[in-house]
Amino acid sequence: MKNFFAALLLGAGLIAGAPAQAQQPVVLKWAHGYETSEPFHTQAQAMAQKIKTATAGRVEIELFPASALGGEADYSKKLAAGEIDMAYIGINVLARDYAPLGVVGFPFLFSDPDHVRRFLVSPVFDELRKGYEAQSRNHLMAAIYYGARHVTSNKPINSPKDMQGLKLRVPDAPTYKLFARSMGATATPMPFAKVYDALKSGEIDAQENPLPTILAKKFYEVQKSVTLTGHMYDMLGIVISPAALQRMSAGDRTIVNDIIRKDAVWASVQIIARELVAEGKLGETGIKVIRPDRQAFVEAALKAVSPADLQARPGDYEKIRDLVKAGAH
Numbered sequence: 637m638k639n640f641f642a643a644l645l646l647g648a649g650l651i652a653g654a655p656a657q658a659q660q661p662v663v664l665k666w667a668h669g670y671e672t673s674e675p676f677h678t679q680a681q682a683m684a685q686k687i688k689t690a691t692a693g694r695v696e697i698e699l700f701p702a703s704a705l706g707g708e709a710d711y712s713k714k715l716a717a718g719e720i721d722m723a724y725i726g727i728n729v730l731a732r733d734y735a736p737l738g739v740v741g742f743p744f745l746f747s748d749p750d751h752v753r754r755f756l757v758s759p760v761f762d763e764l765r766k767g768y769e770a771q772s773r774n775h776l777m778a779a780i781y782y783g784a785r786h787v788t789s790n791k792p793i794n795s796p797k798d799m800q801g802l803k804l805r806v807p808d809a810p811t812y813k814l815f816a817r818s819m820g821a822t823a824t825p826m827p828f829a830k831v832y833d834a835l836k837s838g839e840i841d842a843q844e845n846p847l848p849t850i851l852a853k854k855f856y857e858v859q860k861s862v863t864l865t866g867h868m869y870d871m872l873g874i875v876i877s878p879a880a881l882q883r884m885s886a887g888d889r890t891i892v893n894d895i896i897r898k899d900a901v902w903a904s905v906q907i908i909a910r911e912l913v914a915e916g917k918l919g920e921t922g923i924k925v926i927r928p929d930r931q932a933f934v935e936a937a938l939k940a941v942s943p944a945d946l947q948a949r950p951g952d953y954e955k956i957r958d959l960v961k962a963g964a965h
Contacts, residue, residue, distance in 0.1 A: 661696045662883045664876075667705040667714070668724035675910060676724060676780070676872065677701045679903040683896055690891050695884060697722070711875070715774055721880035727779060727871040728811045731946070734768040738946035739953055741811025743818045743937040744930070746869035747960050749908050752781050754959040756871070760952055775876050777893055778900035781907050782870035783846030788859040790841065794928050796820070796936035805831050805843040814945055815844070815867050818937040835859060846870070847914035848907075856923040863926040865933055874900065 666684070670676040677699065684697035706714060711723040712733055731738035739745070746752050755761050756779055765776045793799055800820035806812035808825035816823035824840050834840045835858040843855065850862060874896055881889055919925055943953040 659694065661693055662880075662888070663696045663698055664721040664880055665700060665705070665719075666697050666722040667700045667703075667711060667720040669703040669708050670701055670724070672701050675903060675906045679780075679899060679906065680724075683899045686895050686899070687892055690895060691888050695888050695892060712772065712774070715875065715877040718877070718879055720877075722874065722876045724780075725873050725875050726782065727873050728809055730768055730772075730776070730873055730875070731811070732809075733772040733774075734764075735947035736949045736952065737764050737768055738811055739764075739943055739948035739956065740871060741809075741814070741868055742943050742946055742948070742953060743815045743867050743941065744934040745953065745956060746866075748866075749781055749784070749869070749904075749911075751960055752869050752871065753904070755956055756781075758955075758959060760955045764952070773878050775878065775881060777874045777876055778897045779871045779873050780900050781904035782872045783848065783907060783911055784866040785844050785846055785868045785870060786850070786862055786864050786866060787842055787844045788835075788850055788855050788862045788923075790860045792861050792924065792926060793842075793863040793865075794926060796933050799842075803839075803841040805834065805840045810946060811868070812844075814941055815937075818940040819933070820940070831855075832858060844868075846911065847918060848910050851914045851918055851921075856918060856921040859923065861924040861926055862918060863928055865928065866930065867933065867937075 666680060668676060668680065672678075680697075680699055684699060688696050700720070705720055708723075708725055708729055711720065711725050712730075714720045715723060727737055728741040731741070740755075746755070761779075768774075768776055787793055787799070787804070789802065791798065791802070793802075796819055802819075802821040803824050804816045804819075804821040805824050805826055806816055807828075813823040813825070821842075826834060826840070831840070831843050832853060832855065835843060835855065842859070844865075844867070845853075845855075847862075850856065856862070876892075884892065915925075
């Protein structure tokens with residue numbers, strides 16, 4: 637009997653000199669599709685280090701960049717299956733799980749990066765975030781500014797009518813296709829890796845992307861002009877699965893959430909700065925930079941399509957637009 641109780645005490649670490657079992661850290665797999673040189677990855681690294689320090693090593697984040705664990709379109713399923721714990725997922729992609737989020741991709745909804753900032757701290761974004769979480773069960777911790785999308789082409793685009801009939805490459809998602817339709821262009825989805833060669837061969841006439849992407853992929857080599865339409869301001873969500881949250885203590889969940897929300901703001905600042913640099917560098921490549929009457933594009937889009945086409949909740953479009961007025965002086 638004496639040996640029996642001694643064994644129990646030893647197992648519980650209650651006998652003097654018995655070593656307490658060290659707590660194993662919670663290791664979270666964070667997947668994304670960006671290269672290690674891009675701000676999205678370097679900022680995720682910074683977040684991971686801050687979280688490890690703030691939790692005294694109780695929570696560690698292992699990053700899997702460059703689509704090492706699959707593509708963005710698969711991340712929601714992988715979160716549910718427990719194959720990954722966290723991911724960068726575009727807000728327009730998250731709309732596949734909760735359709736009302738698609739309103740953020742409506743053509744010309746946002747006016748500038750500060751408009752996006754006001755949206756991300758607004759009640760309407762909080763409502764959409766909660767709706768997504770209730771539908772998907774995943775937690776949308778924060779969103780990062782991804783960039784304004786612009787159109788490159790060989791034919792100069794000075795007004796909406798210049799886009800009619802244009803074979804425009806867009807990502808294979810409803811929001812991007814809606815922009816093409818709103819301008820009378822022919823939406824031509826294709827894998828991003830094929831875009832340069834398709835532009836060079838004439839298979840497509842034009843494409844649309846943020847300026848840093850246009851510069852990095854050297855589209856200026858196969859296109860004569862870039863029109864600063866700013867037709868969509870993309871945002872990138874940082875999403876974590878409910879299973880991953882449950883593996884952490886309540887205190888550590890708060891620490892992780894607070895660090896990611898705070899650092900998402902700094903990541904957005906870095907992306908905006910990157911856009912400004914890219915605009916200057918594109919001007920040095922010889923490509924013609926066109927600054928059109930954007931209001932003409934806005935009016936043309938509203939005549940052709942509606943937020944209801946993206947299953948937006950009634951009133952959300954107007955609430956988001958009104959955030960511009962709230963920031964006006």
